[in-house]
Amino acid sequence: xxxxxxxxxxxxxxxxxxxxxDGQAARAYEGESVSAAVMAARDLGLRRTEHDQPRGYFxxxxxxxxxxxxxxxxxxxxSCVTWVSEGMxxxxxxxxxxxxxxxAPSH
Ligand code: FES
Numbered sequence: 001x002x003x004x005x006x007x008x009x010x011x012x013x014x015x016x017x018x019x020x021x022d023g024q025a026a027r028a029y030e031g032e033s034v035s036a037a038v039m040a041a042r043d044l045g046l047r048r049t050e051h052d053q054p055r056g057y058f059x060x061x062x063x064x065x066x067x068x069x070x071x072x073x074x075x076x077x078x079s080c081v082t083w084v085s086e087g088m089x090x091x092x093x094x095x096x097x098x099x100x101x102x103x104a105p106s107h
Contacts, residue, residue, distance in 0.1 A: 003027070003040040003041045003042075004039065004040045004041075005040045013029040013030075013031075014029045014030025014031040014032070015029065015030045016028075016029060016030075017029060017030055017032075017037075017084055017085060017086050017088075018086060018087070019037070019084055019085070019086070019087060019088040019089070019090060020088075020089050020090065021038055021041060021042055021090050021091070021092075022090075022091050022092060026038075026041040026042065026090075027041065028040070028041065028084040030083075030084075031083070032083070032084050033079060033080050033081065033082060033083060033084065034069065034071060034077070034079035034080075034082045034083070034084050034088070034090055035056075035057050035060075035067045035069075035079035035080045036080075036084075037084040037090075038069070038079065038090060039056075039057065044056045044057070045092065046066075046067045046068070046069055046079055046092065046093075047066075047067070047068055047069060047092055047093040047094070048092070048093070048094050048095070049095065050095040050096070055067075057080060059080070060080045061080065061081070062078050062080060062081035065078060067079045067080045068093055068097075069090055069091060069092060069093050070090070070091040070092075070093050070097055070098065071088065071089070071090055071091075072088060072089050073089070075093055075096065075097025075098060076093070076096070076097055
């Protein structure tokens with residue numbers, strides 16, 4: 001099962017990667033961004049604003065910050081320019097992210 005990914009079309013996928021989204025198991029493929037993996041496995045919403053408005057993928061190149069998620073405990077991680085990896089823990093972000101979490105990505 002490839003989720004919402006295109007099938008066929010001569011596409012080759014990287015090695016399977018298992019990770020979690022909000023504590024639930026998900027599957028992705030090496031070479032996919034976190035946002036692509038989340039959208040393929042689950043939904044288009046990646047975060048919610050402080051006013052509870054949904055936000056998702058917009059620029060796809062690390063400029064707009066609409067796609068920020070909590071990745072391996074790091075809030076405000078731009079999921080469009082972060083590559084999914086084995087065992088990664090991804091969470092949808094509410095507002096500025098969880099209190100007490102680290103501020104800057106370490107990867
Ligand atoms: S979609 Fe714009 S920074 Fe990720």
